[in-house]
Amino acid sequence: MNFPIIILFLLLFFFNPPQKHLIVSSSTIEDTCLDAVCNLTEPVIRFPFQIQSNSSSSCGYPGFTVTCNNRGQTLLNLPQSGGEFSIKEIDYDTQQVWVNDPHNCLPKRILSLNLTSSPFEAVYNQEFTFFNCSVNLEYLKYRYNPIACLSDSNHMLFATASSSVVVYLSSICNVVKKVKVPVAVPFYEHAVSSNLSDNLRLSWEWPQCGRCESHGGRCGFESNTTSHVVCFNDFSSKGISRGAQYAIGVGLGVPALLCFIAILSCLCNKLKILAHRWAWDSQTVPDFEPLISPQQTITLGLDGPTIESYPKMVVGESPNLLPRPNDNTCPICLSEYKPKETVKRIPDCLHCFHAQCIDEWLPLNASCPICRTSPNKLPAAA
Structure with missing residues (x-):
């Protein structure tokens, strides 16, 4: 391995400025739009989100206004979906948000979910079929997972993404609705039914602030009089110039790189010495036939x-x-x-x-699955 070439390549990488991403040095908007929370256990709210009446309208992007209820929950309004959803988590780097129903009956909200007039869309959509079944079919609740908040003493509601379960329930229950659900994790065919209580996973495409966030910056409007979104760099807001940033990176990165190369070279030399010793020992030790015969395969089940x-x-x-x-x-x-x-x-x-x-x-278990009786085997052929 040619270490001088590697060092030269890495030095060029450190000194090569990164691509521009609308980074500005400082702004009044950045100074006035601070991070906020509805509760210490709630997600941090910052651009493009903003808490209503907590800051000026220039601190958030249209459609991303949230409110705090009397229980300290962070609520996001989805206009055509029956009102407000509680925000459980926000990932600003990937531009994703997880929401649920503040009243703990998410399946009811899913039945009327409509994201067309909001800035959000599903990361992964999966079609679920809702069924309304009579309580006379009580055995169903032992085989599937009824939705408690939508069931009563006369009916049980089920939701499934399994095609085989859809075929079966269609023959004995009434179909309520087919809905595309923005699930956090897709349900597979073996997951016969779900109460759909897990958080809904949504994302937003615009404003595009994911790269800015992942590089330690913060997004915001360029000024009070424009809708142009820019990335405010954290280093610049602390008075450190871009040239100083590169100098810090080189000053810390090059010594660490040289130290790593020295350690790697030492380890390579050790491995070479061990390899030579192993090769010498393998030539001087005579070959012996194995003294232990291979173990016979044990059959656990029936023939x-x-x-x-x-x-x-x-x-x-x-x-x-x-x-x-x-x-x-x-x-x-x-x-x-x-x-x-x-x-x-x-x-x-x-x-x-x-x-x-x-x-x-039976080939794997030599016993009855119910009573665990061990059946008698046929006598071996003479």
Whole structure:
């Protein structure tokens, strides 16, 4: 490795000025528009957001005005979405905000969510289908996750993004609405349902202040009489010139770089010495045959012939044709037996399962999934 070339490249990097990003040295706007909070546990509010009646209108961008309620919550108004949402977190670098319902019933707000007239949009949209089911189908609440704040003594509401659950619930429940939800993390197919209580993840495209924030600056209007957004540099506001910034960077960076190179060179020399010793030792030590034979593979489940010997039956038009009339649900996949499905029975305990489910279970577990009885294996062929 050619260390002088690396040093030259890094020195050029330090002395090369960064790209301009509308950085200005100082401003009255920057001095008067200070960070604010509704509560010590709430997110910090600064441009493009501003707390209403807490500063001049030039301290925030249109559409980003927030208020503080009597509980100290920071509220953001989304005009066509039924009013105010509570702000849970703001990431100014990535220009993202997480919101929820201040009254703890976010699914109700989601049903009327409309971001078209706001400066915000979803980072990730996922379609959810809302279902209204009768309480007579009480078993559903054990299989899925009902929305408590929208359910009552007569109906249960569910929301799901799973296509298989949508097909199933459509046959027994009423579809309320299909909604695109700006979820924080996408739900996958195996997540059958959700109460949609997690924060909504939104972002804004303009004003573009993410790069300014990530470089330690603060965004704001250039003056009281213009809508031009600029980046106020923190160093400049403290009276340090840009040339002094580069001098500080070089003064701290070059010695640290030289120290790192010296440590890296020392480590390389140590590794070379260890490599030579290992090569010498490997030549002088004679080869020996391994004294320990490889361990045999231990089979935990049942063998194939034993599993195939278990009796099968095809479910008729009524589940009562099963050996045990009350066993109308497969204990492994928790799905009800349907006509023409193949069911397999364990002879030792007479418990039944879907043939495919038990065929996948027994090679790994030599016991019944319900009573843990260990079935007898077939005798080995002579």
